[in-house]
Amino acid sequence: MALSLPTGLLPAEFDEILALAEKTGAALAPHAADVDAGRSAGHETYRILREAGLLGLLVPREAGGAGLGFAGYSRVLAVLGARNGAAALGFNMHNVAIGSLCESAGTPLPPAAETFRSWLFDEVINGRKLFASATSEAGSGAKLRGVRTSYRRTADGGYVITGEKSFVSLAGVADYYVVAARAEGTEGSGEVSHFVVAADDPGVSFGEVHSLSAMYGTSTAGMVLDAVTVPRSRLFLGVEGMSLYKLVREPHWMIAGYTGAYLGIAEAILRFTTDHVAASPKRAGSPVLQRELGRMSARLAAARALVAEAGAQVDAGRGSAGANAAVHAAKYVVGETGPALAQDAVRICGSAAVSRSLPLERLLREASFASVMPAKPEECLEYLGKAALGVNLYDATAFDW
Template sequence: MTLPTHFDDLLKLAADTGSAIAPLAAATDAADDDGHEAYRVLRESGLLALLVPREAGGAGLGFGDYWRVLAELGAHHGAAALGFNMHHVVIGALAEAAGTRLSPAADAFRTWMLGEVVDGRKMFASATSEAGRGAKLRGMRTRYRRSGDGTHYVLNGRKDFVSLAGAADYYVVAAADGDDEESAEISHFVVAADDPGVGFGPVRHLSAMYGTSTAPMTLDEVVVPRSRLYLGVEGMSLFKVVREPHWMFAGYTGAYLGMARALYRHTVDRVTAAPGRAESPVVQQELGRMSARLRAARALVHEAGDLVTAERGSLEANAMVHAAKYVVGETGPLLAQDALRLCGSAAVSRGHTLERLIREVQFAHVMPAKPHECLEYLGKAATGVNLYDARTFSW
């Protein structure tokens, strides 16, 4: 399908798609299904090509508008929005290279990958996190080695938390150079779900976000052709994440903003359904505080996202996405506390939408960048530390 050209129409498509997957959230949260039906609906919607340039058949969205779409989906089905974001984590950096002259190998890679999304409706996912290290690139234990003739690479290792396990067609795997144990450089490789040597463990039974279909991934002598080296360049991953960190973690911000919005909306609905309850000045003040917190977080998220679109890679844009991630991570749990006070039993009754949302918003702190990492980045920015130096961070 052809995606709408006007953003308002795209946002309506996201809202309609969100409404279609919203009824699936409860059963998936209860582990009654694997959550893959929501991703089937997202595939059929065409939204997997949101970031793909228009000349390549996509919508060509900038980062700020992408966050708005992600928040719309997150307000309907938080786990599916997070999975949807993992696809765009690996598409985003590629899409942003549109219009940039690349080497023949990189250009061929870009054409192939975007074609898989647009023409094949293929879903991609990121495979970075490792046990004990999370999503940090430095010190990665998954390794690659080169073939003698230079035509392919061989990957070995284990990833601990891989979203879209069993749902995605391809996984972009981060790996360190196994031929040079002293090197800190990381490269990314596109591994197909059905490549020999690729395996997945059981989907993790999480206390929230079961619908992300997250599982461990093993790579046992997985052969990857050179054409599937991300953008045809080795050793660029750490350099990229330091200079332009927004795709490494900032997409979570939009999804969790949507969940916070849904939590507020369901709280208001619950309060106004009780006769006379909404007329209480105390209750009105509680709702007012929730509204102010949500509005402040949304304003920061929108400003940060639009700044990335306008000034991608600038120090201020990078600082703003860290600030937005931190504030959204703080806002969700605060709204959850407000909802508990206002809604009582509905907020703790297993299976109630409010109870699920209260659990879900707590997990923004788990996703990178974590609160202390966001604050450290902002502190370094304030004191003039060179934030383009990879040695400044533990990534």
């Protein structure tokens, strides 16, 4: 199956992008079982994504990308997630790392930030470079306030970064990692910065890929930064200390960037269950099973509509109180819907749900992982409750970010 596009070229029409995502998903699907079982590291899936040209989905059209907004991206991710959930989630980590920068397209920036933005877009489009996020640390997860990785300035204006990250997706796969760190001596403050660290920078190393019960294909491992030196040009947007405040105002990438992937997994669960019932005329003619499928379809349709509404609100008013609440609601509902559909599937499909030879068993495990990804269910509900009560959601002290 030929997927490769000329460098930097993506379809102009969204329907064509969806068709490309379907074609790419079909190429990813055969790898899902082997990667999940540990028979393959999953690196082939990211080669497929690179060659399809999808790394530039969010990059503005004038820079050679597709210029997708949050809503369109969520739809594409759901298409990929329905065919290979782990690959979709790993692919999302690339877009989490660059998404906020892509959204700055058309906004005049200071010279250093403008240079950084142009460099990153060129690396993604012409270099087909894969980025990843390196934030999570032992004891604090992905919360920026808990970051202990530190940096110090060098005499020539660069930075030396030292620390350890506990869960870095695309470990050993990505070309660059966007690393969260704080200036030495600022522990506990909200001043966190991000730096772009190359996989082959001296002092960068990765541990063994974590043995996960699902999503093994995200190639998640620990990362050590042993006095890694980076030039000032790799300070994200050329500004120190603003990362937490950016997250507070516009949390959609960190909170719900991967919601589309879990929506796709939920869609795959319904598709398998429907096919299972349809394969037997007796089962297909049962009013009881028809009602069960109807309930599953309604739940999934509600989740899909909420994800679409959240995306539309982000695209129309990024950082607004309504958009920020909507992405938390979407993350919560999708995280609840997948496991609920999984329970329905087990009841309907019986032994097919536990057979390792069939994809449903893998999908059931994958769906449950939505609840451990930020924001966790209780954090989403707290945010929505505070929004309902009129709490100032832009106050960085209102939440444990």
